[in-house]
Amino acid sequence: xxxxxxxxxxxxxxxxxxxxxxxxxxxxxxxxxxxxxxxxxxxxxxxxxxxxxxxxxxxxxxxxxxxxxxxxxxxxxxxxxxxxxxxxxxxxxxxxxxxxxxxxxxxxxxxxxxxxxxxxxxxxxxxxxxxxxxxxxxxxxxxxxxxxxxxxxxxxxxxxxxxxxxxxxxxxxxxxxxxxxxxxxxxxxxxxxxxxxxxxxxxxxxxxxxxxxxxxxxxxxxxxxxxxxxxxxxxxxxxxxxxxxxxxxxxxxxxxxxxxxxxxxxxxxxxxxxxxxxxxxxxxxxxxxxxxxxxxxxxxxxxxxxxxxxxxxxxxxxxxxxxxxxxxxxxxxxxxxxxxxxxxxxxxxxxxxxxxxxxxxxxxxxxxxxxxxxxxxxxxxxxxxxxxxxxxxxxxxxxxxxxxxxxxxxxxxx
Numbered sequence: 581x582x583x584x585x586x587x588x589x590x591x592x593x594x595x596x597x598x599x600x601x602x603x604x605x606x607x608x609x610x611x612x613x614x615x616x617x618x619x620x621x622x623x624x625x626x627x628x629x630x631x632x633x634x635x636x637x638x639x640x641x642x643x644x645x646x647x648x649x650x651x652x653x654x655x656x657x658x659x660x661x662x663x664x665x666x667x668x669x670x671x672x673x674x675x676x677x678x679x680x681x682x683x684x685x686x687x688x689x690x691x692x693x694x695x696x697x698x699x700x701x702x703x704x705x706x707x708x709x710x711x712x713x714x715x716x717x718x719x720x721x722x723x724x725x726x727x728x729x730x731x732x733x734x735x736x737x738x739x740x741x742x743x744x745x746x747x748x749x750x751x752x753x754x755x756x757x758x759x760x761x762x763x764x765x766x767x768x769x770x771x772x773x774x775x776x777x778x779x780x781x782x783x784x785x786x787x788x789x790x791x792x793x794x795x796x797x798x799x800x801x802x803x804x805x806x807x808x809x810x811x812x813x814x815x816x817x818x819x820x821x822x823x824x825x826x827x828x829x830x831x832x833x834x835x836x837x838x839x840x841x842x843x844x845x846x847x848x849x850x851x852x853x854x855x856x857x858x859x860x861x862x863x864x865x866x867x868x869x870x871x872x873x874x875x876x877x878x879x880x881x882x883x884x885x886x887x888x889x890x891x892x893x894x895x896x897x898x899x900x901x902x903x904x905x906x907x908x909x910x911x912x913x914x915x916x917x918x919x920x921x922x923x924x925x926x927x928x929x930x931x932x933x934x935x936x937x938x939x940x941x942x943x944x945x946x947x948x949x950x951x952x953x954x955x956x957x958x959x960x961x962x963x964x965x966x967x968x969x970x971x972x973x974x975x976x977x978x979x980x981x982x983x984x985x986x987x988x989x990x991x992x993x994x
Contacts, residue, residue: 592623604658608859610787610812618809631664632781639671640698645705646832648816648825651860653709667716670699673724677767708897723777738802772796780808787812821853835897843906844985846890851882922987930994931972943982958983
C-alpha cells in the first residue's frame with residue numbers, strides 16, 4: 581500500500597468558497613495534481629485562517645522576462661489575491677547546475693557572476709505582476725550551500741537512478757547514446773529539496789517542469805512532510821500562433837518594451853489566438869471573457885476586444901495613461917501617420933545606399949533584410965514607398981519607416 585493511501589486524513593467539507601478558489605486555480609492550467617488533496621488544503625486553510633505556502637522557482641538564466649513567462653506569474657497573483665503566501669524563489673544555486681528539462685544535451689552551467697547579474701532584475705520585473713509587499717523572496721542557496729558534501733550524499737540516497745531515467749528527456753538521451761552528466765541528476769533533487777526547505781503546499785511550473793515538481797512531492801514525504809500539490813501551466817504560443825513564445829523565434833512581447841511596441845505586437849495576433857491570450861494573460865473573469873465571445877459571435881468586431889486586451893497588458897507593465905497613448909499612436913500609424921516618439925538617428929557617409937542606411941539606423945538587422953523589405957514594399961521614406969533597392973540617399977533629414985511599427989528620423993551627413 582502506498583504512503584498516500586495508508587495515512588488516514590480527515591475529510592473537510594468543500595464549501596462554495598473552496599470551489600471558487602479551485603476554479604481560479606484550474607483556470608488555464610494544464611494539470612492540477614492531486615486536485616482532491618488541494619481541495620482539502622484549501623478547506624483547511626479556510627477553516628484555520630492559515631494561508632497556504634505556494635512556491636514558484638525561477639532560475640535567472642537570462643536577465644529579461646517576456647509575457648510568456650508571466651503566465652505562471654499570473655497564476656501566482658490570482659492565488660495571492662485569495663490570501664495565500666506566495667514564495668518567489670530565485671534559483672541562484674540550481675542555476676549553477678543547469679536545468680536539463682527539455683534538453684537533448686547538457687546545459688552549460690552559469691557562473692556566479694552571470695547568475696547575480698541576471699537575478700538583479702528578476703524580481704523587479706516579476707513585481708509588475710505580483711504584489712511586491714505580500715511576496716516572500718527567497719534564494720535557494722540559503723539551504724543548498726550549507727548542505728555540503730555530506731548532506732548532498734544523504735539527499736542523493738533518497739532517489740534512485742531508475743526513477744531518474746523515467747524522466748522523458750533523460751530516457752531519450754540515454755537510449756540514443758547522448759551523454760548525461762551526473763550533475764544533471766542533481767537538478768531535480770535540489771529543486772525538490774527546495775520544497776522541503778520551504779514546506780511548500782503547492783508548487784507551480786510550466787508543463788516541462790512536471791517531473792521536477794513530482795520529485796519535490798516525493799522528497800517531502802520522505803522528510804515526513806505533507807506532500808505538496810503541483811500545478812502546471814501551458815507554454816504560451818508566440819505572436820505567430822505556432823511556436824512557443826521565445827526571443828530566439830522573434831515572436832515575443834517583452835515586458836520592458838515601449839508601450840507602443842507592446843501594443844502594436846499584441847494587435848498583430850490572430851483573432852483566434854486572442855482568446856488564448858485572454859485566458860492565460862488577462863485578469864478578467866472567465867465569465868466576462870465568455871461574454872466577449874458571445875458578443876463576437878453576435879457580430880461585434882474582434883478588433884475592439886483585442887484593443888481591450890492590449891490596453892490591459894500595456895497598463896499592467898506601464899500605466900493606464902501609457903496604454904491610452906499607445907492606442908492613439910496605433911490608430912495614428914494605421915492611418916499612415918508618424919508617431920511622436922520616434923528615434924532620432926545621426927549618420928554620415930552620404931550618399932548612402934538605402935540598405936546600409938536602414939541597417940545603420942537599427943531598423944533592420946542586416947542589409948539583406950533591408951532589401952527583402954524593399955522587395956515587399958515595406959519601406960517608406962517621408963511617406964513614399966521605396967521600390968529601388970539601388971537607391972542612394974544624399975545628405976538631409978528623412979523620416980524612415982520599415983513595416984508598420986519601425987520608425988526613425990535620420991539626419992544623414994556627408
